[in-house]
Amino acid sequence: MDFGYIIKDAFKYPLSDSKKLVILAIPAIVLQVMSFAMNFMGLSSGEIDYYMESASAMDSGMIIGILLLFMLVTLFVTLINYGIHIETIKKSFNSSQLPDFDIQRFFVSGLKALIVRLGYIVIPFIIFAVAWFALMFLSDSSYGDMNIIIGLAMLLLIIIGFVLFIVLAVMEFVADARLAQTNSLSEAFDVKNIIDIAKEIGMFNILGIEIVFGIIATLIIIVFAILSLIPLIGSVILAVATTYILLASARMISLVYQSRLVPQNNNMYPQSVPNYQSRFADDSTNQMQGGYYPPQQGYGQPNQGYPPNLGSYQPQDFNQSGQGYSQPQNQYSQPSSNGNNQGYDNDNQNINQNSNNQAFTEDDSIINGRQDNNQNNPDIKNADSSEDDKSSEN
Template sequence: MEFGEIFKDALKYPISDYKALLIVGVLFLISSLVLVLAQFGVSDSTFSMVWAIVALLVSILLMGYALSVMKNGIELDDEIPAFDWVKNFVDGLKVLVVNIIYMIIPTIICGIIGFISIMPAISEIFSSERIARMGSSADISIIFSTVPSSVWDSLFAGIAITAIIAIILFIIFGLFETIAQCRLAKYDSLGEAFSVGEIYSDIKEIGILKLIAFLIVLWIIACIIGIIGAFITAIPYVGLIIAALVVYPFILLYSNRALGLLYSDV
């Protein structure tokens, strides 16, 4: 399908079934209950901690439901799927596992690179001699002025190198994670979500530049809707409720529908 067809369909999709949109909205509202109550001056630390667990469980359920929306898109099914609470929750756990594993790898790599490239300069800047001078109430700006320019150059170079590598790695792993979720939706198998060779073949079939362009457009549209949601949220008392019931579920249904339609051609 062409981009225009995909996004036209995806933007119409959430309002094709107001009942389903409202159910998803109620779940978003439940997960945001602490924030909603805070607007009315109701705040309790114990309740907030307990409700954080509830919000996490609801979020996992929503991730699983989003996967079923994606699956319908892949199968070109125009119906918004009904909730299957147990399956949606289990699927949500699978999505969580996929997200964690695909993101933890670049995080660890970037952490190692950052440690190797930045820590020597940090150690030099905060040497025991300089720490001792800080303890004697020396002006920190004067202390830092004693650091050789070569050390600062090394620090900034390390930060730049780490940032560039981080951007590249997170883009690559983000692409793989996106297609991994599509494969999980299509085959209902964690094994398929980690079939790196098959995922790479899917990315090549879609086209790397096409996939990147698609995700950029998807993100821009979601951001525009999110900005509208932010303005709605600013409405006293009812803003957050309206955003939770309408805006956030719209983004969930729209984005996963679009991804499913994109993958339907693979």
């Protein structure tokens, strides 16, 4: 797997169409503007209790309504961003273009992505948290050697939880790509198949590229978070930046997922060679080819008969000696208009004119001897006479 190429392509991908980037950032911009408005009105999380205590019943109801509206908008934007993430992965299977904005499609895909994320990350985390607090409760109510045993159990639980978190993060990585490919939740939760695909790509490859991407993305967000201190404009810039990271992450997942279809020895193909025609491509969309290598076609031009079409390479004349299969020197000629096959005549003439080939003729004496034997044979004579009698009777 070419880490450098994938990371570089992933961060360049959202910038391929700045107009679509801004359009796809609209949900995040709406959320950031609402956050700015709430902070401007003093409805930040640290001041809610103060306003609720000092406000009248009507004002309290209004504050609660604003908070509920903000929570609903946050949930809706989160689902839309999840949908953008999945649809971008799907689009990157067979295109180098950003997806078109379709809020209905994003919402449906976002719901599925939320279910996948709950299944792979949130639910195991809840189980781990419950086990942790149970051990904490036992440690408070026990004493002596029991505390040592509980302490060892908690340490073991931490190690298991850390390993489980890494494994589930890798599985959720593949599950998102699988969901984008099949649009099926059952396929996204097919744990055996998910593990097989992760092993095929390489779990350490997935983990390594996630770490590298996460470090770069964090640095970018820190820079734009500083710019967000600019009133309102900074919030809009931060929203575009978070959408940029979202699209780059989706592109990275798609390229890593497709890398298992690329031959291991990528050096045999120049960098200008395009991506293999992915079997995940939806032919009905008629989209531009993209994927692991940006150009338009597959690794090789389709075979259009013999000799194969070798792209820019022009094969030499196959009639020359030592150049593959040589064609026959004396080809059959096309039949003439009178029906005589000139090809066979020419071949016979070539054979008769060849000084190295002697014509073989039968000995006349042998033929004459056979005729004399036939005349002296009474059976043949009787057969001839019977034939004459029959003809005379007729």
